[in-house]
Amino acid sequence: MNPIHVGLLGIGTVGGGTWQVLARNQEEITRRAGRPIRITAVADKNLTRARELVGHAARTTDDAMSVVTDPGIDIVVELIGGTGIARELTLAALRTGKHVVTANKALIASCGNEIFDAAQAAGTMVAFEAAVAGGIPIIKAVREGLAANRIEWIAGIINGTTNFILTEMRDRGMSFPAALAAAQRLGYAEADPTFDVEGIDAAHKITILAAIAFGIPMRFDRAYVEGIAAIDPADVAYAGEMGYRIKLLGMTRRLAAGVELRVHPALVPARRLLASVDGAMNAVLVHGDAVGDTLYYGKGAGAEPTASAVIADLVDVTRMHTADPEHRVPHLAFQPDRISDLPILPMSEVETSYYLRLKIADRPGTLADITRILAERNISIDALIQKEPPEGADHADVILLTDRTREREIDAAMAAFESLPSVSGRIVRIRVEHLGRS
Numbered sequence: 001m002n003p004i005h006v007g008l009l010g011i012g013t014v015g016g017g018t019w020q021v022l023a024r025n026q027e028e029i030t031r032r033a034g035r036p037i038r039i040t041a042v043a044d045k046n047l048t049r050a051r052e053l054v055g056h057a058a059r060t061t062d063d064a065m066s067v068v069t070d071p072g073i074d075i076v077v078e079l080i081g082g083t084g085i086a087r088e089l090t091l092a093a094l095r096t097g098k099h100v101v102t103a104n105k106a107l108i109a110s111c112g113n114e115i116f117d118a119a120q121a122a123g124t125m126v127a128f129e130a131a132v133a134g135g136i137p138i139i140k141a142v143r144e145g146l147a148a149n150r151i152e153w154i155a156g157i158i159n160g161t162t163n164f165i166l167t168e169m170r171d172r173g174m175s176f177p178a179a180l181a182a183a184q185r186l187g188y189a190e191a192d193p194t195f196d197v198e199g200i201d202a203a204h205k206i207t208i209l210a211a212i213a214f215g216i217p218m219r220f221d222r223a224y225v226e227g228i229a230a231i232d233p234a235d236v237a238y239a240g241e242m243g244y245r246i247k248l249l250g251m252t253r254r255l256a257a258g259v260e261l262r263v264h265p266a267l268v269p270a271r272r273l274l275a276s277v278d279g280a281m282n283a284v285l286v287h288g289d290a291v292g293d294t295l296y297y298g299k300g301a302g303a304e305p306t307a308s309a310v311i312a313d314l315v316d317v318t319r320m321h322t323a324d325p326e327h328r329v330p331h332l333a334f335q336p337d338r339i340s341d342l343p344i345l346p347m348s349e350v351e352t353s354y355y356l357r358l359k360i361a362d363r364p365g366t367l368a369d370i371t372r373i374l375a376e377r378n379i380s381i382d383a384l385i386q387k388e389p390p391e392g393a394d395h396a397d398v399i400l401l402t403d404r405t406r407e408r409e410i411d412a413a414m415a416a417f418e419s420l421p422s423v424s425g426r427i428v429r430i431r432v433e434h435l436g437r438s
Helices: 013-024 026-033 047-054 064-068 085-095 105-122 138-145 160-172 176-185 200-214 233-241 303-319 366-376 407-418
Strands: 004-009 037-043 059-061 075-078 099-102 151-157 244-255 258-269 281-288 292-299 351-361 381-386 395-402 423-432
Touching (some): 004 013, 004 303, 013 026, 013 037, 013 047, 013 303, 026 303, 037 047, 037 303, 075 303, 099 105, 099 303, 160 176, 200 258, 233 244, 233 423, 351 366, 351 407, 366 395, 366 407, 407 423
Parallel strands (some): 004 075, 037 059
Antiparallel strands (some): 151 281, 244 258, 281 292, 351 423
16 A cells, blocks of 8 residues: 655654654554555754754755645644744645644644644644653543543643652752752753743643543633742652642543633642652543543653654554544544533632641740631631741741632632731642542
């Protein structure tokens, strides 16, 4: 059978891995796909690097649009990144009747609605397994493997950089700046780590997972996003003493009133498998009504793990290349005319448990004031620990774990705490996710 011809846009880390894995496993991939998959054109701004890797095995160019408009190309693999030229090239490919495979989570999370509409109009496919959790096949698992289930919630450690940093803070007692510097030295963090440490990368990914889990449009602009830069080693240590570990979680949950869509640090009970995911690894926990909890674990980044997902998409698209568009798996798991308009809930309406750390003066009545403020808002206390003040200090740390309550009630309680003359400094608030406890 004639080969499928692929145009590769970007041959950096992931693009280079895709080229190498496809060449190395060509025979196995052909057996799975039913026909050869060949990269016949490569576009990259760095032509020297592209030619060194590709040689004469494919046409190389610095004009990506010439690959997109090449009538001999069947599938375009977009590995450029971002939402500028990548969006333009993706839409152009779809409009010319080409299928698109991408690892670009920002593009799918921010422009996915427009891209999927263009694909539906053209009768083409967009595959994006590599956009979430690298080599972990989480998109296929949620979209197809769990199709019998009503997905109730998803919680994921979906950014390896932040997970590495938090692991170093816990295991080595490092400060956030020191752990970040270690991540940069090892190549886990970029020189500008903003997208990772501020939670933006994880928010792109959980936006995509929410859309395919619940059949809703991409709504990245409605996600609540909070990073890890403010995490203090003291809180990492206190969490450990109480049987928890701090993780940056992407969370999405379907409720009658709408969908929670949020990224933030959270205390996770150490007994939960998700809490044991350390270093730069990723893991996603999915809860379906029929199957219960399922956990997906593996490398969330890197040349060959991400290439694995890119090539899996190439195989899927190749298998379905000539299929009637009406019989293909929908981009967002649900048929396009059955996409839900469930709203994204504001963070003030989210209900969870909380870890609070206050610095209070060692004087009578202070704890009574704190418990009174919580009681006035119907917030129950699960645990309260008062630490001994450091030698010579007149303030001590008090750590509270609350029962489940709405965020707006905790906001009000924190404002009341701050008005107490016996409370000084910043009040630390970290959410607690029991991941299964109602």
